[in-house]
Amino acid sequence: MPGHPDNPPAIEAVELTKVYGQGNTEVRAMQDVSLRVERGEVLALLGPSGAGKSTLLTALGLINPPTRGRIVIGGVPVLDGEQALVDLRGFRRRHLGFVFQKANLIPFLTALQNVQIALEINDHPPRQARHRALELLGYLGVAERSGNLPEALSGGQQQRVAVARALANHPDLILADEPTAALDSHRGRQVMELFARVAHERGAGVIVVTHDHRALDVFDRTLEMEDGKLLPPAPGVSPHY
Amino acid sequence: MNLAAQDIRHNLGRFALTAVGIGLLLMIVLGMSGIYRGMIDDALVVVDRIGADFWVVQRGTRGPFAEISRLPANLEHRIAAVPGVARARNFVSHSVQREAQGRPLRMTVHGLAWPGDKGEWVNLVAGRPLAQAHYEFIADASLGLPLGERVPLGKDVFTVVGITRGMVSSGGDGLAFFTVADAQAIQFDESGEAVRLERAARLERGGDQDVGRTSPFLLQRGSGPASGIPALARPMVSAITVKLAEGADPGRVAATLAGWPDVSVHARADQEELLVRGMIDKARRQIGLFRVLLVIISTIIMALILYTLTLDKIHDIAMLKLMGARNGMIIGLILQQALLLGMLGFGIAWLLGGWVFPRFPRRVLITPADLWGLGLVVVFISVFSSLLGIWKAMRVEPNKVLS
Known part of the structure; x- marks a missing residue:
């Protein structure tokens, strides 16, 4: 699925390398990783602990820039090595959504407010933000819990609210780091299906780091990492890189 | 949405207790000023x-x-x-x-x-x-x-x-x-x-x-x-x-x-x-120094409380940064809480002082000028004491969410 100039991929990463320390203490957490995710595509990133998945995810999320390599999101070059080419925080605000193993909802805000705050951060007027937050919670099936604090929600409900928050600003890319690790298999599959639905219906690229092999059929594509490198794709699968 | 207000509502008991503590400290600062004014007024009453x-x-x-x-x-x-x-x-x-x-x-x-x-x-x-x-x-x-x-x-x-x-x-x-x-x-x-x-x-x-x-x-x-x-x-x-x-x-x-x-x-x-x-010059200077000490102590205590409140929210602040929240929003969260804490403390000091001071054996005279003065001091110590928390919040990296 090569990207068209008018419809650039959700993300394109070229030869990302992350090095911690130097000399005898140098550790290469990620080595020459390149990948591309189209809009509407759901990608699973697999690999054992310490493979470099989270390093890749934080690099793609503009949280922890790579030592070398380039990242282009939605057609906009954002990182060249450690050098930021845009205001990273502002770019995250407008173009990225995050979901983690823990929902990481703000405990003093209700479910509705947790989604609403993401919109207000992106300069949406409060009334409009509230309206959209309610709509998203409805879309994810937790509208009836919108007035509850996170502590009153189940793990699955919290994760749905976190997904709603990640979707709030129509991101080009959603990055999810083991979002089902704290859920039972049924709930875990529901969340994975949710990502697929979001990607297909809303046109966002989704990268999900997971250990859970039971719901891999939900994904459009899977990639595996080991020792900081992407492994060659399985036979029969057409990789973009 | 006002994050400071939401956080306070969620931690109302702790915030109220903290405000009472700050209020008691400020009441002593106010009382010291009142004792000094009372001494002067008492001393001058016959001459006047x-x-x-x-x-x-x-x-x-x-x-x-x-x-x-x-x-x-x-x-x-x-x-x-x-x-x-x-x-x-x-x-x-x-x-x-x-x-x-x-x-x-x-x-x-x-x-x-x-x-x-x-x-x-x-x-x-x-x-x-x-x-x-x-x-x-x-x-x-x-x-x-x-x-x-x-x-x-x-x-x-x-x-x-x-x-x-x-x-x-x-x-x-x-x-x-x-x-x-x-x-x-x-x-x-x-x-x-x-x-x-x-x-x-x-x-x-x-x-x-x-x-x-x-x-x-x-x-x-x-x-x-x-x-x-x-x-x-x-x-x-x-x-x-x-x-x-x-x-x-x-x-x-x-x-x-x-x-x-x-x-x-x-x-x-x-x-x-x-x-x-x-x-009463020596007494005036003694009380003045004591007031300065109390203001410093109040500032340190407020700073520690605000720092602790900020530490409690450090993960949430990291999440806000990850979502792209501007520094102004995070500074506002801490600063508004500091100012509210200071203002509430001031109000408690004023109300409680109005009840307690008349029961003191010597006159405690609170003048409007002293109240305004303390109000300004409270604003100053609120802002000053929030700096430590703001400093901590500004240093938090968004990837703290992952830890």
């Missing part, structure tokens, strides 16, 4: 109320409020004769400690120059001014003496005929207003035995001298009451207060009086300055 233009005191002394001053009582007549003087009155002031109804009664005795001064100027809240030359007095409410109470002082019993409020000495003792003669009688009271011994001594001294031998009648008087001996001076007074006639030139009157070799003259402003700068 008497309203004398000049205070004439013993030569070389600074007046009755700063040190012992003794003047002959008849000096008032000499001063009254100076052109431009409308009124000159004896002033007697001294402290006594007696026992009344089984409890210690400490008061500052003030002499009113009866009959010219019956104490009409005293701020009476009950009863009446003095109506006779002896055996009556006006007591400040802080002495706890009710109207009609009979109090033995010296060899006489005095009746409370008027009650005043808020009139205490710079030492905090309630004032009691007697006629000058009664005030002197209380001050110079001697036991019968002491009087008898003094008379016997006079008789013996007189008998040893020519005048005693040649004038037996004089010797006979010497063994009698002191009032029967014109050569013995009348009891001394502390000062003479002078009120100028309308249109009189104060400089000229002061120059005339200052030219006399036996007295010194102080204007009312001088007396006030002496009281404020002299008597």
Whole structure:
């Protein structure tokens, strides 16, 4: 699925390398990783602990820039090595959504407010933000819990609210780091299906780091990492890189 | 959406308790200021109320409020004769400690120059001014003496005929207003035995001298009451207060009086300055330093509390940063909480102080200027103490969410 100039991929990463320390203490957490995710595509990133998945995810999320390599999101070059080419925080605000193993909802805000705050951060007027937050919670099936604090929600409900928050600003890319690790298999599959639905219906690229092999059929594509490198794709699968 | 308000609502109990703690600290800061103001006001109340233009005191002394001053009582007549003087009155002031109804009664005795001064100027809240030359007095409410109470002082019993409020000495003792003669009688009271011994001594001294031998009648008087001996001076007074006639030139009157070799003259402003700068200066500085210490302590405590509150939210702040929240939003969250904490503390200090301070043994006077001043200090310490939390929040990396 090569990207068209008018419809650039959700993300394109070229030869990302992350090095911690130097000399005898140098550790290469990620080595020459390149990948591309189209809009509407759901990608699973697999690999054992310490493979470099989270390093890749934080690099793609503009949280922890790579030592070398380039990242282009939605057609906009954002990182060249450690050098930021845009205001990273502002770019995250407008173009990225995050979901983690823990929902990481703000405990003093209700479910509705947790989604609403993401919109207000992106300069949406409060009334409009509230309206959209309610709509998203409805879309994810937790509208009836919108007035509850996170502590009153189940793990699955919290994760749905976190997904709603990640979707709030129509991101080009959603990055999810083991979002089902704290859920039972049924709930875990529901969340994975949710990502697929979001990607297909809303046109966002989704990268999900997971250990859970039971719901891999939900994904459009899977990639595996080991020792900081992407492994060659399985036979029969057409990789973009 | 106001994140600070939402966080406070979620942690209302802890926030309220913290605000109460800050409020108590600020109440002490406010109280210290009030004690200082009260001391000044108490010290100046008599000088202000008497309203004398000049205070004439013993030569070389600074007046009755700063040190012992003794003047002959008849000096008032000499001063009254100076052109431009409308009124000159004896002033007697001294402290006594007696026992009344089984409890210690400490008061500052003030002499009113009866009959010219019956104490009409005293701020009476009950009863009446003095109506006779002896055996009556006006007591400040802080002495706890009710109207009609009979109090033995010296060899006489005095009746409370008027009650005043808020009139205490710079030492905090309630004032009691007697006629000058009664005030002197209380001050110079001697036991019968002491009087008898003094008379016997006079008789013996007189008998040893020519005048005693040649004038037996004089010797006979010497063994009698002191009032029967014109050569013995009348009891001394502390000062003479002078009120100028309308249109009189104060400089000229002061120059005339200052030219006399036996007295010194102080204007009312001088007396006030002496009281404020002299008597209570050390207390003022001590209280001032204590206030500074309390403000520093409050700032440190507030800073620690806000830092702890920020640490509790560090994960949430990291999440907000990850979502792209601007620094202004995060600083606003901490700063608004700091200011609200400070303002609530200020309000608690004000309300609680209004209830507690009137129960203090000494007057605690809170002026609007002090309240505004403390308000500004609270804003300052709120902002200053939030810096540590803001510093911590600014250093948080978004990837902290992953840890």
